[in-house]
Amino acid sequence: MEIKTNSPKETQKVAQRLTQDLVPGDVIALYGDLGAGKTVFVQGLAKGLKIKRNITSPTFVFMRSYPFTFKKKLLTFYHLDLYRGEEKSDFESLGLQEVFSQDAIIVLEWAEKIKNSLPKKRVDISIEKIDEKKRRIKIERHR
Numbered sequence: 001m002e003i004k005t006n007s008p009k010e011t012q013k014v015a016q017r018l019t020q021d022l023v024p025g026d027v028i029a030l031y032g033d034l035g036a037g038k039t040v041f042v043q044g045l046a047k048g049l050k051i052k053r054n055i056t057s058p059t060f061v062f063m064r065s066y067p068f069t070f071k072k073k074l075l076t077f078y079h080l081d082l083y084r085g086e087e088k089s090d091f092e093s094l095g096l097q098e099v100f101s102q103d104a105i106i107v108l109e110w111a112e113k114i115k116n117s118l119p120k121k122r123v124d125i126s127i128e129k130i131d132e133k134k135r136r137i138k139i140e141r142h143r
């Protein structure tokens with residue numbers, strides 16, 4: 001699926017809508033250059049999941065977790081930003097396989113950095129900057 005948006009708000013709406021199809025265990029891999037709108041998209045996901053806390057990029061800590069309830073079940077929303085990761089050990093220390101195996105919703109910015117470690121079953125989202133306000137968002141679910 002491909003959608004164009006004209007504002008950050010519209011991008012968040014797309015993300016919010018996506019949360020309606022999410023189930024615990026889903027991994028969402030975000031791709032796109034710096035400033036494309038990945039974090040904006042994550043904020044939309046959080047909104048859709050009714051997470052009240054303000055989401056900013058976990059640039060230095062790599063990973064932040066937010067509890068939320070989904071169908072009366074307490075789950076965790078993991079937001080990872082791998083931008084600053086370089087060494088294999090940076091990623092290994094996150095214990096990603098353990099995170100991926102959880103009953104959580106996991107979203108990764110700069111997912112391409114761990115391409116070979118991503119679960120096959122995931123949602124790939126690429127965001128491309130067309131101009132200052134316009135973005136092209138591609139959503140692909142791999143089952």
Ligand code: ADP
Binds near residue numbers: 034036109132134
């Ligand atoms: P990334 O996490 O991909 O590096 P951010 O989400 O932090 O990017 O920043 C995207 C920037 O682009 C924000 O300043 C946002 O306001 C701006 N922007 C402008 N138009 C859009 C749009 N249509 N969708 C998302 N962000 C947009």
Ligand code: MG
Binds near residue numbers: 038039057
């Ligand atoms: Mg970001």
